[in-house]
Amino acid sequence: MTVERQAGPRGPYAKSAQRANDILDAATKTFSTHGYRGGSMRDIARQLDVSLTSIVHHFGTKYALLEAVLERADKTETGTEVFDFDAACAEHGVAAATLERVRSGLTRPALLRLFAILAAESSEPGHPAHEWFVDRYRRKRESLAAAFAYDQERNRINPAHDPHALSRLLIGTWDGAQLQWLIDPSIDMVATMREFFEWKLPEATLD
Structure with missing residues (x-):
């Protein structure tokens, strides 16, 4: 009997998910250092050596990025592990x-x-x-x-x-x-x- 295993995202989907996670990491660092108003999306793009367009592609606006950062931080213990x-x-x-x-x-x-x-x-x-x-x-x-x-x-x-x-x-x-x-x-x-x-x-x- 063959047991099917659920595979995670592959190919471009996996790369896109990893890019979004990298952006959240960089945004967390920026906002925790400079605040929301002091940190810019260009600062975040420079950290990752990507274009501003790439940040906008994943999150649309600066506030949408901030909200994603806050939601992730609010639900995690260390940034990766959920703490109930x-x-x-x-x-x-x-x-x-x-x-x-x-x-x-x-x-x-x-x-x-x-x-x-x-x-x-x-x-x-x-x-x-x-x-x-x-x-x-x-x-x-x-x-x-x-x-x-x-x-x-x-x-x-x-x-x-x-x-x-x-x-x-x-x-x-x-x-x-x-x-x-x-x-x-x-x-x-x-x-x-x-x-x-x-x-x-x-x-x-x-x-």
Whole structure:
């Protein structure tokens, strides 16, 4: 009996997919260094030694490229491996899952810097990514609030806490710790987040 294997893209399709991935890598580097407005599609093309037409062919506009960069970064752990944060929260609790995610973040400073720079830029309502970040933070607050509520149902944390307040506090602390670490890598981001949970949720499992 012959078992058929699914083959990946071949020929020009594979080359096109690889080119698009290379463009995303270069765009991530550019936007995480210069921001959206400071980085240009020509800068990205120069990094890859390709024409501007090639970038436009794959992504159309600068904003479409930015959105693709953000979507990929938002879904990945290291740029290539998917990290299921929601599943980790359900299995181990929010505190332990967060510390796991923080540890992994230490290996991807470019992606953390990308979000830090673009989130600050997009605080201006007229920024092209403003609505993207508004939606992202809304989804993060709702997801974390649900995860904290689940922890309460499982008796992992005190049910007296407001899960929505915990969600906002965690996001604020996490973003602040990441920014400080990006500015000064000598700061222990894992220890900082551990201290937050030990202060606010001492009953939570951290390991």
